Amino acid sequence: MGKSSYKRLTGSQNLRQRLVLATLSATPVLIEDIRTDDTWPGLRRHEVSFLRLLEKICDDCAVEINETGTKLKFKPGIVMGGRNLVHDCGLTRSIGYFLEPLIVLGLFAKKPISIKLKGITNDSKDPSVDTFRSTTFPMLKRFGVPSEGLELKIENRGSPPLGGGEVLLAIPVVQSLTAVKWTDEGMVKRIRGVTFSTRVSSQFENTMVFAARGIFNSFLPDVHIFTDHRAGVHAGNSPGYGISLVAETTSGCCLSADTAISYAHEEATAGLEDEKKELMPPDEVGVQIASVLLGEIEQGGVVDSTHQGLLFLLCALCPQDVSKVRVGRLSPYGIETLRHIKDFLGVQFVITADPTTGTVMLKCVGCGLKNLSRKVS
Structure with missing residues (x-):
């Protein structure tokens, strides 16, 4: 060689x-x-x-x-995959930082992956583990990823700065993905969500739910937000609370927004003693995330801005067939993804702005990536 x-x-x-x-x-x-x-x-x-x-x-x-x-x-x-793997994700970024790349690689592994990830489950930087369950997984199914074997179980919650969370992730393998024509975002028919709290009063969750519902109930009646209060070992090592919301549309699209409130890392607040003690009240958290989700809905598109990069990557990995998708305003991460896809896979998207809706249509022919280690059944 x-x-x-x-x-x-x-x-x-x-x-x-x-x-x-x-x-x-x-x-x-x-x-x-x-x-x-x-x-x-x-x-x-x-x-x-x-x-x-x-x-x-x-x-x-x-x-x-x-x-x-x-x-x-x-x-x-x-990519071999394997069962009963364990990885400590550390405390500088949450488990969400590792999930997206792990899921994409896992689909093209030799064997299905089942892995326990330890660290922070919810923070304000990366998508929460709840968002992956409620939004990312339904999106993968559109590309032909089977529901069987695709699972994310939250064993323990973990908030910054000390984490202590644990999730179990299972990813099935695929022979190849399926090209999509996904341009109809539909109308929002219901809002679902989950709040969490670790080492703080469960009343924080009720306040967030009440505040978020106060915004959404003006628009539609079907709003259901679950609560997930954790105590003891299941609550990790730090106090924190947060909310993850999903808007489901008539055409089966899921748009999400989430956040988590907790004390920052020591180094992030060095010399800012006052900052460290001030956390956003739960009612403001509920209102803020409800407003962020309404902003995502207003932008249009079949996915929210957080999922643009993953959507483009999946389209590029499809067989040599045309995939066509509609998104809202291109996010900086989405634009970088398009550049890297062209660089590594040689796949170029045709991008057309739709001035009537303010959305963007993207079209590409996939690179035809096949999982050579998976036998055709």
């Missing part, structure tokens, strides 16, 4: 996505200048943890990081 030629990239942005696309397209990458100008240069803890996770689920995967962490050499291996 000849020497691998590495695709050269710079900077730390969208590291997860680059590594996922490198793995799926079997392209070795060399990433340089990772935060060289920062006070703390190099890879962050959660990025190193993600690399360790890739090593767990892949065979023959080689990772080299220089001493300062500003240069990364990654040679992808074969």
Whole structure:
């Protein structure tokens, strides 16, 4: 075998996505200048943890990081999958940061994946584990991912800064995805949601539910928000509370918005003693997230802005057939995803703005990725 030629990239942005696309397209990458100008240069803890996770689920995967962490050499291996895996996601980012890339890779693994992920289940940066259950999974089913074997079970909740959460994730394998024509977002017919609280009074949840319902009941009657109060070992190690909402439409689309309120990490609040003690009251949290969800609905499109990147990636991985989707205003993450897809998979989207609705239509022919390790039944 000849020497691998590495695709050269710079900077730390969208590291997860680059590594996922490198793995799926079997392209070795060399990433340089990772935060060289920062006070703390190099890879962050959660990025190193993600690399360790890739090593767990892949065979023959080689990772080299220089001493300062500003240069990364990654040679992808074969995604093997496996059962009863365990990974500690750390405390700098939540489990949601690891779920999206893990699900995409798991679909093309040799064996189905079942893994226990430990860490923070809900924070304000990444999509919560509830959002993956209520919004991401129904979206995967449109691309031909079977419901059997696709599962996310929340054993323990964990809020920042000390986490303590645990979730069990199971991902089935597919031979290939199915191209979609998904352009009708429909009308919102009901709102569903879940609030959670860990190591605080369950009254916080009732307040959030009441505040969110106060906004939605002006528009539609079918609003149901469940509560999930945790205590003892199931409540993790830190106090926190939050809410995840989903708008379901007549055409089967799910649009979501979520947040979590908790004390920040020590380093994030260094020297800001007053900031540390002030948390947003639960009634304001309910109103804020209800308003964010209404904003997502107003934008139009078959997915919310958080899911744009995943939607484009799934379209690009489809067989060599045309996929057509409608989204609201393109998010910065969605735009970066389109660039990386073109870079790694050679798939280019035709983008057309629809001025009457303010939405954007995207069309592409998939790269035809097949799971070669899965036998055709």
